[in-house]
Amino acid sequence: MSAAVEPLEAREVTLLDVLDRVVDKGVVLAGDLTISVADVDLIYVGLKVLVSSVERMESLRRGWGSAVWEVEPW
Amino acid sequence: MTAPAGGHDRRQEPLPVAETCLYLYAVTRGGAAVDVGAGMDGRSSVRSVAWGELEAHGSFVLVDEFGAEALRHRAQDPQELEELARRHQRVVEQIHRARTALPFKLGTLCADERAAAQLLEQNHGPLLEELTRLDGCDEWGVKLFADRRQVEAALVETAPLPGSDGSEAVGAGRAFLMRKRAASELAARTGAFLSALSTQASEELASLAEEVRREDLTVAGLGAHQPGAELILSAAFLVPRRRSEGFLDGVRRFAASKPGLRAFVSGPWAPYSFVRVVEGGPP
Numbered sequence: 081m082s083a084a085v086e087p088l089e090a091r092e093v094t095l096l097d098v099l100d101r102v103v104d105k106g107v108v109l110a111g112d113l114t115i116s117v118a119d120v121d122l123i124y125v126g127l128k129v130l131v132s133s134v135e136r137m138e139s140l141r142r143g144w145g146s147a148v149w150e151v152e153p154w
Numbered sequence: 155m156t157a158p159a160g161g162h163d164r165r166q167e168p169l170p171v172a173e174t175c176l177y178l179y180a181v182t183r184g185g186a187a188v189d190v191g192a193g194m195d196g197r198s199s200v201r202s203v204a205w206g207e208l209e210a211h212g213s214f215v216l217v218d219e220f221g222a223e224a225l226r227h228r229a230q231d232p233q234e235l236e237e238l239a240r241r242h243q244r245v246v247e248q249i250h251r252a253r254t255a256l257p258f259k260l261g262t263l264c265a266d267e268r269a270a271a272q273l274l275e276q277n278h279g280p281l282l283e284e285l286t287r288l289d290g291c292d293e294w295g296v297k298l299f300a301d302r303r304q305v306e307a308a309l310v311e312t313a314p315l316p317g318s319d320g321s322e323a324v325g326a327g328r329a330f331l332m333r334k335r336a337a338s339e340l341a342a343r344t345g346a347f348l349s350a351l352s353t354q355a356s357e358e359l360a361s362l363a364e365e366v367r368r369e370d371l372t373v374a375g376l377g378a379h380q381p382g383a384e385l386i387l388s389a390a391f392l393v394p395r396r397r398s399e400g401f402l403d404g405v406r407r408f409a410a411s412k413p414g415l416r417a418f419v420s421g422p423w424a425p426y427s428f429v430r431v432v433e434g435g436p437p
Binding site: 094095097098099100101102103105106107108109 | 180181235236239240242243246256257258259260262273277281284293295369420423426427429
Protein backbone atom coordinates (compact mmCIF):
# COMPACT_ATOMS: atom_id res chain seq x y z
CA MET A 81 0.00 0.00 0.00
CA SER A 82 1.45 3.36 -0.95
CA ALA A 83 1.71 6.18 1.50
CA ALA A 84 -0.89 8.09 -0.48
CA VAL A 85 -3.72 5.83 0.61
CA GLU A 86 -2.48 5.12 4.12
CA PRO A 87 -5.33 6.05 6.42
CA LEU A 88 -4.49 9.13 8.42
CA GLU A 89 -6.85 8.30 11.20
CA ALA A 90 -8.42 4.90 10.79
CA ARG A 91 -11.05 3.75 13.20
CA GLU A 92 -13.60 1.03 13.10
CA VAL A 93 -16.13 1.73 10.43
CA THR A 94 -19.06 3.63 11.86
CA LEU A 95 -22.16 1.76 12.86
CA LEU A 96 -24.17 4.01 10.59
CA ASP A 97 -22.11 3.01 7.57
CA VAL A 98 -22.61 -0.64 8.46
CA LEU A 99 -26.35 -0.32 9.05
CA ASP A 100 -26.80 1.67 5.85
CA ARG A 101 -25.52 -1.33 3.98
CA VAL A 102 -26.39 -4.54 5.78
CA VAL A 103 -29.93 -3.58 6.76
CA ASP A 104 -30.86 -1.46 3.82
CA LYS A 105 -29.21 -3.12 0.84
CA GLY A 106 -28.18 -6.44 -0.58
CA VAL A 107 -29.61 -9.31 -2.52
CA VAL A 108 -33.25 -10.05 -1.96
CA LEU A 109 -34.45 -13.29 -3.48
CA ALA A 110 -38.14 -13.74 -3.85
CA GLY A 111 -39.75 -17.13 -3.53
CA ASP A 112 -40.60 -19.79 -1.02
CA LEU A 113 -37.07 -20.93 -0.36
CA THR A 114 -35.97 -17.99 1.68
CA ILE A 115 -37.93 -18.47 4.84
CA SER A 116 -37.49 -15.07 6.34
CA VAL A 117 -35.89 -11.73 5.92
CA ALA A 118 -35.83 -9.87 9.17
CA ASP A 119 -38.09 -6.90 9.09
CA VAL A 120 -35.67 -4.62 10.85
CA ASP A 121 -35.87 -1.71 8.40
CA LEU A 122 -38.28 0.41 10.38
CA ILE A 123 -36.44 -0.09 13.62
CA TYR A 124 -33.29 0.93 11.83
CA VAL A 125 -34.70 4.20 10.50
CA GLY A 126 -35.62 5.23 14.03
CA LEU A 127 -32.20 4.19 15.19
CA LYS A 128 -30.31 6.36 12.74
CA VAL A 129 -30.99 9.32 14.95
CA LEU A 130 -29.61 7.59 18.02
CA VAL A 131 -26.61 6.14 16.34
CA SER A 132 -24.35 9.16 16.34
CA SER A 133 -24.03 8.97 20.11
CA VAL A 134 -23.04 5.31 19.90
CA GLU A 135 -20.36 6.19 17.37
CA ARG A 136 -18.43 8.20 19.89
CA MET A 137 -17.79 5.14 21.99
CA GLU A 138 -16.08 3.28 19.21
CA SER A 139 -12.55 2.17 19.55
CA LEU A 140 -9.55 2.38 17.27
CA ARG A 141 -8.81 -0.32 14.81
CA ARG A 142 -6.19 -0.73 12.17
CA GLY A 143 -5.47 -3.14 9.37
CA TRP A 144 -7.26 -4.31 6.30
CA GLY A 145 -10.96 -4.20 6.18
CA SER A 146 -13.61 -1.62 6.17
CA ALA A 147 -12.31 1.38 7.93
CA VAL A 148 -13.33 4.96 7.90
CA TRP A 149 -10.78 7.66 7.82
CA GLU A 150 -10.35 11.25 7.11
CA VAL A 151 -8.41 11.74 3.93
CA GLU A 152 -7.40 15.33 4.56
CA PRO A 153 -6.85 17.10 7.82
CA TRP A 154 -8.29 20.56 8.29
CA MET B 155 -35.29 -31.54 41.95
CA THR B 156 -35.04 -34.95 43.56
CA ALA B 157 -35.38 -37.94 41.30
CA PRO B 158 -38.35 -40.14 42.06
CA ALA B 159 -37.48 -43.13 44.20
CA GLY B 160 -36.87 -46.48 42.54
CA GLY B 161 -36.70 -47.02 38.78
CA HIS B 162 -32.95 -46.70 38.35
CA ASP B 163 -33.36 -47.71 34.70
CA ARG B 164 -35.90 -45.01 34.01
CA ARG B 165 -35.05 -43.31 30.72
CA GLN B 166 -34.48 -39.61 30.84
CA GLU B 167 -36.70 -37.32 28.81
CA PRO B 168 -34.84 -36.51 25.58
CA LEU B 169 -33.80 -32.89 25.26
CA PRO B 170 -35.93 -31.08 22.71
CA VAL B 171 -34.05 -30.80 19.42
CA ALA B 172 -33.49 -27.15 18.64
CA GLU B 173 -34.58 -26.18 15.16
CA THR B 174 -31.80 -24.91 12.91
CA CYS B 175 -31.71 -23.12 9.59
CA LEU B 176 -29.07 -21.73 7.30
CA TYR B 177 -28.24 -18.05 7.71
CA LEU B 178 -27.04 -16.66 4.35
CA TYR B 179 -24.27 -14.09 3.94
CA ALA B 180 -23.41 -13.87 0.28
CA VAL B 181 -23.30 -15.42 -3.15
CA THR B 182 -20.05 -15.70 -5.09
CA ARG B 183 -18.73 -17.63 -8.05
CA GLY B 184 -17.38 -21.03 -7.14
CA GLY B 185 -13.72 -21.34 -6.27
CA ALA B 186 -11.22 -22.26 -3.61
CA ALA B 187 -12.64 -22.64 -0.12
CA VAL B 188 -12.88 -19.40 1.84
CA ASP B 189 -11.85 -19.84 5.45
CA VAL B 190 -14.11 -17.49 7.33
CA GLY B 191 -14.44 -19.25 10.66
CA ALA B 192 -17.50 -18.91 12.84
CA GLY B 193 -20.65 -17.25 11.57
CA MET B 194 -23.38 -15.18 13.20
CA ASP B 195 -23.73 -17.27 16.33
CA GLY B 196 -20.01 -17.43 17.01
CA ARG B 197 -20.16 -21.23 17.04
CA SER B 198 -21.17 -22.76 13.74
CA SER B 199 -18.67 -22.16 10.97
CA VAL B 200 -19.43 -20.64 7.59
CA ARG B 201 -19.83 -23.24 4.85
CA SER B 202 -20.53 -22.95 1.17
CA VAL B 203 -23.11 -24.63 -1.00
CA ALA B 204 -22.40 -24.88 -4.72
CA TRP B 205 -24.70 -25.04 -7.69
CA GLY B 206 -23.59 -24.47 -11.25
CA GLU B 207 -21.07 -21.65 -11.30
CA LEU B 208 -22.28 -20.19 -8.02
CA GLU B 209 -21.70 -20.64 -4.33
CA ALA B 210 -23.86 -19.51 -1.44
CA HIS B 211 -22.13 -18.91 1.88
CA GLY B 212 -24.03 -19.52 5.08
CA SER B 213 -23.85 -20.94 8.58
CA PHE B 214 -26.30 -22.91 10.66
CA VAL B 215 -28.09 -20.96 13.36
CA LEU B 216 -30.91 -21.66 15.76
CA VAL B 217 -34.29 -20.41 14.64
CA ASP B 218 -34.89 -19.35 18.24
CA GLU B 219 -31.91 -17.00 17.99
CA PHE B 220 -32.00 -15.82 14.39
CA GLY B 221 -35.50 -16.45 13.05
CA ALA B 222 -37.52 -13.45 11.90
CA GLU B 223 -39.31 -13.16 15.25
CA ALA B 224 -36.09 -13.41 17.23
CA LEU B 225 -34.30 -10.88 15.02
CA ARG B 226 -37.13 -8.39 15.14
CA HIS B 227 -37.06 -8.58 18.89
CA ARG B 228 -33.27 -8.39 19.15
CA ALA B 229 -33.00 -5.50 16.70
CA GLN B 230 -34.99 -3.30 19.06
CA ASP B 231 -31.99 -3.15 21.33
CA PRO B 232 -29.46 -0.83 19.66
CA GLN B 233 -26.52 -2.78 21.04
CA GLU B 234 -27.90 -6.07 19.81
CA LEU B 235 -28.59 -4.60 16.39
CA GLU B 236 -25.06 -3.28 16.25
CA GLU B 237 -23.65 -6.67 17.19
CA LEU B 238 -25.79 -8.44 14.57
CA ALA B 239 -24.95 -5.93 11.85
CA ARG B 240 -21.23 -6.01 12.56
CA ARG B 241 -21.06 -9.81 12.65
CA HIS B 242 -22.92 -10.06 9.36
CA GLN B 243 -20.67 -7.40 7.84
CA ARG B 244 -17.48 -9.09 9.09
CA VAL B 245 -18.38 -12.38 7.43
CA VAL B 246 -19.42 -10.71 4.17
CA GLU B 247 -16.20 -8.71 4.19
CA GLN B 248 -14.03 -11.81 4.54
CA ILE B 249 -15.84 -13.56 1.74
CA HIS B 250 -15.66 -10.50 -0.50
CA ARG B 251 -11.97 -10.14 0.21
CA ALA B 252 -11.43 -13.58 -1.35
CA ARG B 253 -13.75 -13.01 -4.33
CA THR B 254 -16.49 -10.63 -5.35
CA ALA B 255 -19.53 -11.19 -3.16
CA LEU B 256 -23.16 -10.29 -3.59
CA PRO B 257 -24.20 -9.75 0.01
CA PHE B 258 -27.55 -10.88 1.32
CA LYS B 259 -29.59 -8.52 3.39
CA LEU B 260 -29.22 -8.98 7.16
CA GLY B 261 -31.41 -11.81 8.38
CA THR B 262 -31.86 -13.86 5.21
CA LEU B 263 -32.48 -17.49 6.11
CA CYS B 264 -33.26 -20.65 4.27
CA ALA B 265 -34.12 -24.09 5.59
CA ASP B 266 -30.93 -26.01 4.86
CA GLU B 267 -28.17 -26.61 2.34
CA ARG B 268 -30.54 -28.22 -0.09
CA ALA B 269 -32.74 -25.13 -0.08
CA ALA B 270 -29.69 -22.93 -0.59
CA ALA B 271 -28.69 -24.97 -3.63
CA GLN B 272 -32.22 -24.67 -5.00
CA LEU B 273 -32.07 -20.93 -4.43
CA LEU B 274 -28.93 -20.79 -6.56
CA GLU B 275 -30.47 -23.00 -9.19
CA GLN B 276 -33.60 -20.91 -9.52
CA ASN B 277 -31.74 -17.60 -9.66
CA HIS B 278 -28.60 -18.75 -11.43
CA GLY B 279 -28.93 -16.49 -14.47
CA PRO B 280 -29.59 -13.14 -12.76
CA LEU B 281 -27.10 -13.81 -9.94
CA LEU B 282 -24.33 -14.69 -12.37
CA GLU B 283 -25.14 -11.58 -14.39
CA GLU B 284 -24.82 -9.42 -11.28
CA LEU B 285 -21.54 -11.07 -10.35
CA THR B 286 -20.19 -10.46 -13.83
CA ARG B 287 -21.21 -6.83 -13.71
CA LEU B 288 -19.66 -6.26 -10.27
CA ASP B 289 -16.67 -8.55 -10.74
CA GLY B 290 -13.48 -7.26 -9.13
CA CYS B 291 -15.15 -4.14 -7.78
CA ASP B 292 -15.39 -2.72 -4.26
CA GLU B 293 -17.73 -0.14 -2.89
CA TRP B 294 -16.32 2.97 -1.24
CA GLY B 295 -18.37 5.38 0.84
CA VAL B 296 -17.49 9.05 0.68
CA LYS B 297 -18.82 11.81 2.89
CA LEU B 298 -17.78 15.37 2.18
CA PHE B 299 -18.18 18.09 4.76
CA ALA B 300 -17.67 21.81 4.28
CA ASP B 301 -16.83 24.29 7.00
CA ARG B 302 -19.35 27.00 6.21
CA ARG B 303 -17.37 29.79 7.83
CA GLN B 304 -14.19 29.01 5.93
CA VAL B 305 -16.14 28.82 2.69
CA GLU B 306 -17.79 32.17 3.42
CA ALA B 307 -14.45 33.78 4.20
CA ALA B 308 -12.99 32.53 0.93
CA LEU B 309 -16.02 33.78 -1.02
CA VAL B 310 -15.84 37.25 0.53
CA GLU B 311 -12.18 37.42 -0.28
CA THR B 312 -12.69 36.71 -3.98
CA ALA B 313 -15.71 39.03 -4.35
CA PRO B 314 -16.36 41.58 -1.59
CA LEU B 315 -19.94 42.00 -0.49
CA PRO B 316 -21.80 45.26 -1.27
CA GLY B 317 -20.87 48.02 1.18
CA SER B 318 -18.27 45.90 2.94
CA ASP B 319 -15.37 48.19 2.15
CA GLY B 320 -16.72 50.78 4.60
CA SER B 321 -15.89 53.65 2.27
CA GLU B 322 -19.37 55.08 2.37
CA ALA B 323 -20.23 57.13 5.41
CA VAL B 324 -23.86 56.28 6.12
CA GLY B 325 -26.36 56.61 8.93
CA ALA B 326 -27.01 53.86 11.45
CA GLY B 327 -30.32 52.80 9.86
CA ARG B 328 -28.88 52.49 6.39
CA ALA B 329 -25.80 50.67 7.72
CA PHE B 330 -28.09 48.10 9.38
CA LEU B 331 -29.95 47.48 6.12
CA MET B 332 -26.70 47.12 4.23
CA ARG B 333 -25.40 44.61 6.72
CA LYS B 334 -28.61 42.65 6.40
CA ARG B 335 -28.40 42.67 2.63
CA ALA B 336 -24.78 41.62 2.70
CA ALA B 337 -25.57 38.73 5.07
CA SER B 338 -28.36 37.41 2.89
CA GLU B 339 -26.26 37.73 -0.22
CA LEU B 340 -23.46 35.83 1.47
CA ALA B 341 -25.86 33.06 2.49
CA ALA B 342 -27.16 32.78 -1.07
CA ARG B 343 -23.67 32.74 -2.56
CA THR B 344 -22.51 30.12 -0.07
CA GLY B 345 -25.53 27.91 -0.73
CA ALA B 346 -25.02 28.07 -4.48
CA PHE B 347 -21.30 27.46 -4.12
CA LEU B 348 -21.78 24.39 -1.90
CA SER B 349 -24.41 22.89 -4.12
CA ALA B 350 -22.20 23.32 -7.19
CA LEU B 351 -19.31 21.86 -5.24
CA SER B 352 -21.36 18.81 -4.32
CA THR B 353 -22.21 18.14 -7.97
CA GLN B 354 -18.64 18.74 -9.01
CA ALA B 355 -17.31 16.31 -6.38
CA SER B 356 -19.77 13.63 -7.37
CA GLU B 357 -18.93 14.01 -11.05
CA GLU B 358 -15.17 14.14 -10.61
CA LEU B 359 -15.15 11.08 -8.36
CA ALA B 360 -17.61 9.24 -10.57
CA SER B 361 -15.13 9.62 -13.42
CA LEU B 362 -12.70 7.54 -11.35
CA ALA B 363 -15.35 4.91 -10.62
CA GLU B 364 -17.71 2.62 -12.52
CA GLU B 365 -20.87 3.85 -10.86
CA VAL B 366 -22.05 6.25 -8.21
CA ARG B 367 -25.06 6.30 -5.88
CA ARG B 368 -25.72 9.59 -4.16
CA GLU B 369 -27.57 9.46 -0.88
CA ASP B 370 -30.25 11.95 0.04
CA LEU B 371 -28.53 14.46 2.28
CA THR B 372 -31.40 14.91 4.72
CA VAL B 373 -31.36 11.19 5.42
CA ALA B 374 -27.58 10.92 5.46
CA GLY B 375 -27.33 14.00 7.66
CA LEU B 376 -29.30 12.30 10.43
CA GLY B 377 -26.36 10.23 11.49
CA ALA B 378 -23.41 12.18 10.18
CA HIS B 379 -22.28 15.00 12.40
CA GLN B 380 -19.14 17.04 12.22
CA PRO B 381 -19.08 20.04 14.50
CA GLY B 382 -19.23 23.29 12.54
CA ALA B 383 -19.40 21.48 9.24
CA GLU B 384 -22.12 20.81 6.75
CA LEU B 385 -22.57 17.54 4.89
CA ILE B 386 -22.49 18.34 1.17
CA LEU B 387 -22.07 14.88 -0.35
CA SER B 388 -22.78 11.37 0.80
CA ALA B 389 -22.27 8.80 -1.92
CA ALA B 390 -21.21 5.27 -2.66
CA PHE B 391 -18.82 4.58 -5.52
CA LEU B 392 -18.24 1.30 -7.30
CA VAL B 393 -14.52 1.04 -8.01
CA PRO B 394 -12.50 -1.75 -9.66
CA ARG B 395 -10.02 -2.97 -7.05
CA ARG B 396 -7.02 -2.25 -9.27
CA ARG B 397 -8.15 1.38 -9.43
CA SER B 398 -8.69 1.87 -5.68
CA GLU B 399 -5.58 3.91 -5.14
CA GLY B 400 -6.39 6.27 -7.99
CA PHE B 401 -9.87 6.74 -6.61
CA LEU B 402 -8.64 7.47 -3.07
CA ASP B 403 -6.08 9.90 -4.45
CA GLY B 404 -8.91 11.60 -6.30
CA VAL B 405 -10.87 12.03 -3.07
CA ARG B 406 -7.81 13.40 -1.34
CA ARG B 407 -7.08 15.81 -4.18
CA PHE B 408 -10.63 17.05 -4.28
CA ALA B 409 -10.74 17.68 -0.54
CA ALA B 410 -7.49 19.61 -0.76
CA SER B 411 -8.61 21.69 -3.74
CA LYS B 412 -10.99 23.97 -1.81
CA PRO B 413 -10.70 25.61 1.58
CA GLY B 414 -12.77 24.16 4.40
CA LEU B 415 -13.43 20.77 2.83
CA ARG B 416 -13.14 17.57 4.79
CA ALA B 417 -13.60 14.10 3.31
CA PHE B 418 -14.31 10.82 5.09
CA VAL B 419 -13.93 7.56 3.28
CA SER B 420 -15.16 4.12 4.29
CA GLY B 421 -14.34 0.87 2.60
CA PRO B 422 -13.57 -1.32 0.84
CA TRP B 423 -17.05 -2.80 1.12
CA ALA B 424 -18.74 -5.58 -0.79
CA PRO B 425 -20.87 -3.82 -3.42
CA TYR B 426 -23.95 -3.54 -1.17
CA SER B 427 -25.28 -0.36 -2.74
CA PHE B 428 -24.93 -1.61 -6.29
CA VAL B 429 -26.59 -4.99 -6.09
CA ARG B 430 -29.87 -4.95 -7.91
CA VAL B 431 -32.69 -6.85 -6.34
CA VAL B 432 -32.77 -10.23 -7.98
CA GLU B 433 -36.25 -11.58 -8.41
CA GLY B 434 -36.12 -15.22 -9.32
CA GLY B 435 -38.20 -18.13 -8.22
CA PRO B 436 -39.58 -21.16 -9.99
CA PRO B 437 -40.41 -20.45 -13.64
